[in-house]
Amino acid sequence: MKPTKVSLNAQGVEREELPVDVCIVGAGTAGLACAIHLSKLLKEAGDDERTILVLDKAEELGHHTLSGAVMDPKGIAELFPDWKERGFPILSEVKDDWAEMLRPGGGSTKLKGVLCPPPLRNHGNYIVSLNEVVKWMAGQAEEAGVEIYAGFPVAETRFEDRTDKVIGVQTRDSGIAKDGSQKATFEPGMDVTADVTVFAEGVRGNLAKNLFRRLDVMDGKNPQTYGTGIKEIWEVSPEVGKEMHGKVMHTGAYPLDMKSYGGSWVYGIAEDKLSIGFVVGLDHPDAKLDPHGLFVKWKQHPKIARLLEGGKPINYGAKCVPEGGFYSQPRLHGDGFVLVGDTAGFLNAATLKGIHLSIKSGILAAEAIAKSLKAGDTSKAGLESYQETYEASWARAEMFKYRNYRQAMAKGMVKGGIDFAVQMITGGRGLVARRPGHNDHETMEPVSKSKMSPVKYDDRASMDKLTDVYLSGAIHEEDQPAHLLVNDPSICTDRCTKEFGNPCQHFCPAAVYEWPEGSAAVTINASNCVHCKTCDIMDPYENIEWVVPEGGGGPKYLGM
Ligand code: SF4
Numbered sequence: 001m002k003p004t005k006v007s008l009n010a011q012g013v014e015r016e017e018l019p020v021d022v023c024i025v026g027a028g029t030a031g032l033a034c035a036i037h038l039s040k041l042l043k044e045a046g047d048d049e050r051t052i053l054v055l056d057k058a059e060e061l062g063h064h065t066l067s068g069a070v071m072d073p074k075g076i077a078e079l080f081p082d083w084k085e086r087g088f089p090i091l092s093e094v095k096d097d098w099a100e101m102l103r104p105g106g107g108s109t110k111l112k113g114v115l116c117p118p119p120l121r122n123h124g125n126y127i128v129s130l131n132e133v134v135k136w137m138a139g140q141a142e143e144a145g146v147e148i149y150a151g152f153p154v155a156e157t158r159f160e161d162r163t164d165k166v167i168g169v170q171t172r173d174s175g176i177a178k179d180g181s182q183k184a185t186f187e188p189g190m191d192v193t194a195d196v197t198v199f200a201e202g203v204r205g206n207l208a209k210n211l212f213r214r215l216d217v218m219d220g221k222n223p224q225t226y227g228t229g230i231k232e233i234w235e236v237s238p239e240v241g242k243e244m245h246g247k248v249m250h251t252g253a254y255p256l257d258m259k260s261y262g263g264s265w266v267y268g269i270a271e272d273k274l275s276i277g278f279v280v281g282l283d284h285p286d287a288k289l290d291p292h293g294l295f296v297k298w299k300q301h302p303k304i305a306r307l308l309e310g311g312k313p314i315n316y317g318a319k320c321v322p323e324g325g326f327y328s329q330p331r332l333h334g335d336g337f338v339l340v341g342d343t344a345g346f347l348n349a350a351t352l353k354g355i356h357l358s359i360k361s362g363i364l365a366a367e368a369i370a371k372s373l374k375a376g377d378t379s380k381a382g383l384e385s386y387q388e389t390y391e392a393s394w395a396r397a398e399m400f401k402y403r404n405y406r407q408a409m410a411k412g413m414v415k416g417g418i419d420f421a422v423q424m425i426t427g428g429r430g431l432v433a434r435r436p437g438h439n440d441h442e443t444m445e446p447v448s449k450s451k452m453s454p455v456k457y458d459d460r461a462s463m464d465k466l467t468d469v470y471l472s473g474a475i476h477e478e479d480q481p482a483h484l485l486v487n488d489p490s491i492c493t494d495r496c497t498k499e500f501g502n503p504c505q506h507f508c509p510a511a512v513y514e515w516p517e518g519s520a521a522v523t524i525n526a527s528n529c530v531h532c533k534t535c536d537i538m539d540p541y542e543n544i545e546w547v548v549p550e551g552g553g554g555p556k557y558l559g560m
Helices: 029-044 074-079 130-143 206-214 238-244 291-300 302-308 355-375 384-391 394-401 405-409 413-425 465-472 489-499 534-538
Strands: 005-008 014-025 052-056 096-102 108-112 147-150 154-159 166-171 174-176 182-187 191-199 226-235 247-253 262-270 273-281 312-322 337-339 484-486 544-546
Touching (some): 014 355, 029 074, 029 130, 074 355, 154 206, 191 206, 226 291, 226 534, 238 247, 238 262, 238 273, 262 302, 312 465, 337 355, 355 394, 405 413
Parallel strands (some): 052 147
Antiparallel strands (some): 154 166, 262 273, 484 544
């Protein structure tokens, strides 16, 4: 694929223009499923001259992908009925599962068999590494003729003049110095022009965020609500490795109180490795909420510490997840675009699963795109069949079944738990037909009300944030404009310090924001950023904006 022409913009920067039929932003499971299925449909229709381009900001595919992960195979089996024969990377079939409620004193209550909450039963599911899944899917996509460009962050959505029709994207310039000047390595971003643009950026994508502000896709919907997930992979003792291999344990309660939403996982991913992680809802009111600190406290609980004894962590990462569910999903299409995967809220927070839903969204979007290309109508009306087929699909039925789950749980574990029990016997309705939602950044209380106790980093299992950042492989070119924009620095010093105690120093899981004692301004260690998006979501004044850094910057997740 070659750029066809060069255009000169108002700043005198020459940009190559790359025309394609379909541009997919983000090489996660949703974007790649869309690419693979669309390629297949076009070939079947004898329309195989079309160009499908996938752009991803990670230097290598999978480097920015993170999940627990236990996968419901429904999605991948629909994309590839012979997924196992094709060599899909499975770490283990789930052999056993249970939930455990941890008590502060060190004890716990095990909920197994019929006592295990139904959404946490995982028989028939598979433990996978999402990194490996994405690499494998990218290979399948390339074999099918899809073009994939890694290391190409997308800076902007392009709109037709004076309309809201999406006509493609612009990739980010590289080789710009901190002061905005062009370095010798300067490379202008490309103008990609596409009949259909697929936003598959993952959670809280910078393009989708602006698209949602500009268009009416969230009209009548609940605001999306998020959780921050922290994950480590551990090499563990042979005894623990064998004991846990193929097993799935979820925990609740400690270190959270009964008013907070969150929980954890321990997955036996190999005979010598565990995947462990902790998720906390970002509607938590405490201004000192520290997802990484809670993860450390959880690891210090005797039930978890026993599993980690004698082991060592080898990978670390963090990522937000869209937990709002059915009523927080945007309209899935508009003029010249569709929304898939986490970008469109395809996650079942109750079962802690989204891979199958993301793949299904990619499949349904591909079918609508193929139809719209054939009809020569990629307008909102031409892409309408995506929304219609979703409404008739098993994915919608699953999302609808849990439609009030997360909003009920915002009332706390006791009230939320009662409502959820009623939801299970009323087809998902619960005590209220439709529970309203809220923006996470509106829920924070003044720092004077904070109850968070400090974290004690006291043994090898309790690494601080910087040690963990090292394990994430996060790195960025230092001499580039900030990718974490503080819109109004005076808010930080004049209001936030007094009202919320500068919560960014607590909620960021990568020690990016520092307020040294007596300092009048924040220090931003942007190079540490693992692209989790917590700051973009949780800042109480919406004063922090995450934008894409230069290509290749960010974490380098392996096996995550
Ligand atoms: Fe996450 Fe923001 Fe910290 Fe980056 S700076 S790791 S996006 S909270």
